[in-house]
Amino acid sequence: MDEVLHIGDLAKAFGATQALKNISFDIARGEARALLGENGAGKSTCVKILNGLVRPDSGTIRLSGREYRPSGLSDAQKAGVSTAFQELSLLPDLSVAINLAMPDLPTNDFNIVRFEEVRRRATATLAGYHIFDIDPASLISSLTLSDKQRLEIIRALSRNPTLLILDEPTAALTDVGWLYERIRALKAEGRAILFITHRLREARDLCESATVLRNGEVAGTVNLADTSDNELFRLMIGRSMGTAFAERPDKTGPAVKDEKEKIVLSVDGLRSGAFGPATFSIRRGEVVGVAALEGQGQRVLFNALAGIARITAGEVRINGKSVKLGSPAVAKKHGISFVPEERKEEGLFFGLLTRANVSISNIGRVSRFGLIGRKVEIDGISPVSEAVDLPSRYHDLPVDALSGGNQQKALIARVLFAGAKCLLMFDPTRGVDVGTKQAIYSVIREAASEGKSILLYSTELRELTALCDRCVVIYDNRIVGECPAESLKEEELLETMHDAHAGGAREELRGGREQRVKSL
Amino acid sequence: MVVSSALSLYSRSPSSVSITLYIVMFVVYALAQGHFVTTPYGLSVLLNNSIALAVGATSLTFVVLTGGFDLSLAGTVALTNTILSVAGFKGVGGALEALVVVCLVGAIVGTVNGLLVAYYKLQSIAVTLGTMIMTSGIALFMLNAPGGTVPDSIAYGLTGLLGPVPVAIIILVPFTAAATVLLNYTRFGIGVFAIGQDRAAARASGVNVEWTEFRAYLTAGIVAGLSGYLVSAETGTGDPRFDASFLLLAFAAVAIGGTSFRGGRGTVIGSVVGAGLLELIQKTLFAVGVSSFFTGMFEGALMILAVLVGSLGSMMAARRSAAS
Numbered sequence A: 001m002d003e004v005l006h007i008g009d010l011a012k013a014f015g016a017t018q019a020l021k022n023i024s025f026d027i028a029r030g031e032a033r034a035l036l037g038e039n040g041a042g043k044s045t046c047v048k049i050l051n052g053l054v055r056p057d058s059g060t061i062r063l064s065g066r067e068y069r070p071s072g073l074s075d076a077q078k079a080g081v082s083t084a085f086q087e088l089s090l091l092p093d094l095s096v097a098i099n100l101a102m103p104d105l106p107t108n109d110f111n112i113v114r115f116e117e118v119r120r121r122a123t124a125t126l127a128g129y130h131i132f133d134i135d136p137a138s139l140i141s142s143l144t145l146s147d148k149q150r151l152e153i154i155r156a157l158s159r160n161p162t163l164l165i166l167d168e169p170t171a172a173l174t175d176v177g178w179l180y181e182r183i184r185a186l187k188a189e190g191r192a193i194l195f196i197t198h199r200l201r202e203a204r205d206l207c208e209s210a211t212v213l214r215n216g217e218v219a220g221t222v223n224l225a226d227t228s229d230n231e232l233f234r235l236m237i238g239r240s241m242g243t244a245f246a247e248r249p250d251k252t253g254p255a256v257k258d259e260k261e262k263i264v265l266s267v268d269g270l271r272s273g274a275f276g277p278a279t280f281s282i283r284r285g286e287v288v289g290v291a292a293l294e295g296q297g298q299r300v301l302f303n304a305l306a307g308i309a310r311i312t313a314g315e316v317r318i319n320g321k322s323v324k325l326g327s328p329a330v331a332k333k334h335g336i337s338f339v340p341e342e343r344k345e346e347g348l349f350f351g352l353l354t355r356a357n358v359s360i361s362n363i364g365r366v367s368r369f370g371l372i373g374r375k376v377e378i379d380g381i382s383p384v385s386e387a388v389d390l391p392s393r394y395h396d397l398p399v400d401a402l403s404g405g406n407q408q409k410a411l412i413a414r415v416l417f418a419g420a421k422c423l424l425m426f427d428p429t430r431g432v433d434v435g436t437k438q439a440i441y442s443v444i445r446e447a448a449s450e451g452k453s454i455l456l457y458s459t460e461l462r463e464l465t466a467l468c469d470r471c472v473v474i475y476d477n478r479i480v481g482e483c484p485a486e487s488l489k490e491e492e493l494l495e496t497m498h499d500a501h502a503g504g505a506r507e508e509l510r511g512g513r514e515q516r517v518k519s520l
Numbered sequence B: 001m002v003v004s005s006a007l008s009l010y011s012r013s014p015s016s017v018s019i020t021l022y023i024v025m026f027v028v029y030a031l032a033q034g035h036f037v038t039t040p041y042g043l044s045v046l047l048n049n050s051i052a053l054a055v056g057a058t059s060l061t062f063v064v065l066t067g068g069f070d071l072s073l074a075g076t077v078a079l080t081n082t083i084l085s086v087a088g089f090k091g092v093g094g095a096l097e098a099l100v101v102v103c104l105v106g107a108i109v110g111t112v113n114g115l116l117v118a119y120y121k122l123q124s125i126a127v128t129l130g131t132m133i134m135t136s137g138i139a140l141f142m143l144n145a146p147g148g149t150v151p152d153s154i155a156y157g158l159t160g161l162l163g164p165v166p167v168a169i170i171i172l173v174p175f176t177a178a179a180t181v182l183l184n185y186t187r188f189g190i191g192v193f194a195i196g197q198d199r200a201a202a203r204a205s206g207v208n209v210e211w212t213e214f215r216a217y218l219t220a221g222i223v224a225g226l227s228g229y230l231v232s233a234e235t236g237t238g239d240p241r242f243d244a245s246f247l248l249l250a251f252a253a254v255a256i257g258g259t260s261f262r263g264g265r266g267t268v269i270g271s272v273v274g275a276g277l278l279e280l281i282q283k284t285l286f287a288v289g290v291s292s293f294f295t296g297m298f299e300g301a302l303m304i305l306a307v308l309v310g311s312l313g314s315m316m317a318a319r320r321s322a323a324s
Helices: A043-050 A073-079 A096-101 A115-128 A145-157 A176-188 A200-206 A229-236 A298-305 A328-333 A343-347 A354-366 A374-388 A404-417 A434-449 A461-467 A490-519 B002-012 B016-033 B040-048 B051-065 B072-086 B091-119 B124-142 B167-184 B187-197 B199-204 B209-235 B244-256 B268-287 B292-323
Strands: A003-014 A017-028 A032-036 A058-063 A081-084 A163-167 A192-196 A209-214 A217-223 A263-272 A275-283 A287-291 A313-318 A321-323 A336-339 A422-426 A453-457 A470-475 A478-483 B147-149
Touching: A003 A043, A003 A192, A017 A043, A017 A192, A017 A217, A032 A043, A032 A200, A032 A229, A043 A081, A043 A163, A043 A192, A073 A081, A073 B199, A081 A145, A096 A115, A096 A145, A145 A163, A145 A176, A176 A192, A176 A200, A192 A200, A209 A229, A217 A229, A229 A490, A263 A298, A263 A453, A275 A298, A275 A313, A275 A453, A275 A478, A287 A461, A287 A490, A298 A336, A298 A422, A298 A453, A328 A336, A336 A404, A354 A374, A354 A404, A374 A404, A374 A434, A404 A434, A434 A453, A434 A461, A453 A461, A461 A490, A470 A490, A478 A490, B016 B244, B016 B268, B016 B292, B040 B167, B040 B268, B051 B072, B051 B167, B051 B187, B051 B209, B051 B244, B051 B268, B072 B091, B072 B124, B072 B147, B072 B209, B072 B244, B091 B124, B091 B209, B167 B187, B167 B209, B167 B268, B187 B199, B187 B209, B199 B209, B244 B268, B244 B292, B268 B292
Parallel strands: A032 A192, A032 A209, A081 A163, A163 A192, A287 A453, A287 A470, A336 A422, A422 A453
Antiparallel strands: A003 A017, A003 A058, A209 A217, A263 A275, A263 A313, A313 A321, A470 A478
């Protein structure tokens, strides 16, 4: 019996969306397996199932040869599966020591918690993992993100799991070497590790093999030593190879032909959070694509331009005039509208009717004397509904009754209704059906031909090459390249990403060595 | 500098705002009232009027720390007060029997609240509003108008002096200590803070979220019964109607004491002192000759001030940690 974890034919659907299907893979004793895939590929559903937070619809899981069906997190922990979560699971206003000892705090005969024992154990645990710079008495909320992440990992390790799941543990970690040592020690003890990451280099450093998920299915399980980065990228990206693109009527759009055409949005040295500096511009009627692997900072760029994330440096000009994008309302006033990636959390108002969801961006247009009339509203939104191919019978339904695809159409209709001249579209075709995709493509083309400027991010490179006039490539919070229309091909984009990745790896290696020297 | 370090103290220890204010206000009151205030009898009068509110605020604290609300306090107080005034308990033995009865009544209300909120995931405000109305309905059924008499052993026994010491202190100090130990020094209490801070993280840390939340409502119910017992001792008579102003003042006491209505942060001592402060303000204003019509304005302003000082402190702490 050499496998610690066996997953066979796992499937899970949320409503109409098939989140996982036919998922099968095994992890052996002492093996570290990377789980790779773009956002929405099904990695987090897998993690949730293994932790008992989500029940699979079908399929089998065996842990050390035994049937494994956890009913919840503590059940999973008792069975020997322990997870360091990406959204940390530490309690902010309790001390480090209590967090490490939870939930079975040592007590005396009167059920009173023995705090000195809690503290002693915490000190011993931290020392056991070579951590001497965190005071067990300090509150979690007073720690840096990197220290919180270390503690999250330590807590998972200290439960002595047979299967350790690390959910993007390095996102905030400053000293990755420390984690590497811990993982090597675990492997030597014969434990199994499932390592979820977006960084291929880390996957290569830590893991022998990788399972790549795409669109809820296993795109392949590969031996990392025999697989090039390009092959891995290819397995990860391109979730709908079957989607057909109608060829654009004019490959080089009007905006590109006339270089003097007016620049609508220009960004100069923009910084926000870890992102930047970035400099680029979008002309009138131009679609500029953003190509990036998951988590390279593209989200921050979109949030900054939408007025959600604070811009810390640099300048944004609209029609040549410098503007301060302090809030989404200000961004909207300047004609920038944002189609966010999370329809449910950031976009739609569930519980309101579809027509109200569409008209809310420009509610003054559908009200008379301060009151909203149904007829005025429906007449007002009909043109945009038609433009996005949203059937009018949905207008009077609550928006949560619509399918994901129609919800996305409603969201885009709202942005069009706002009369924006610059659209920021963050992965607009994520999780929607083929028909809706086609509708969204034609909306993007029409909007561009009407003179709107569009910044489009998609996880699907084929969408970018088919829809955009040119593309910028983002890697590690920076723009690392630009593909003009003439050379806008998937291979070209992959190449740029790969070069940036290779260059970045060398740089990081140098940085890592310096850090090690410093810590000596 | 002084201001900022004072504010950071207030953010670290949320009850210190109310304790500081209490001391200041007590000095003002003592100066206005003369030395009577500091005699055992004077203290006893001051405490007798605030002890029921202090215990009521403690009851709320257990639930507020989980991030919930418990309105049923007012109903439990009305029901237990009514039972005490009509049941005809006699003597010291009767007072003890009555104590068991009010705890049982509170436990029943707390069990219903806890089951519905923790296990059936109903909204705490809706559930406890329902049990509040229901319990005061039962009280009205037992006693259809204010009246009845609370046994002397309770009415006099709990409000007087035991030697030179007010009985109220003999009750309040161990009560506050016990509630503090329960919240800060047991697995259950730390679980209460945990689920109030971050429910998902508490679950991931292995806390049995439902069981902990259930016990918080159960404890709150029992303590609410005790509060009804003390209300009865103070008024000496029965009133089946729930007292909305008592409920709101109890919430005010919790807020003044530095317990966050978002859950996860707060102390019992803060709520107890907060309750005392509300009573002290009334008395001080009366003593310095301000019309009692102004009491509400002062109490409201004080509550906002206490919440403001607490949040200013944590805002500055956040800015400091962002800067460093």
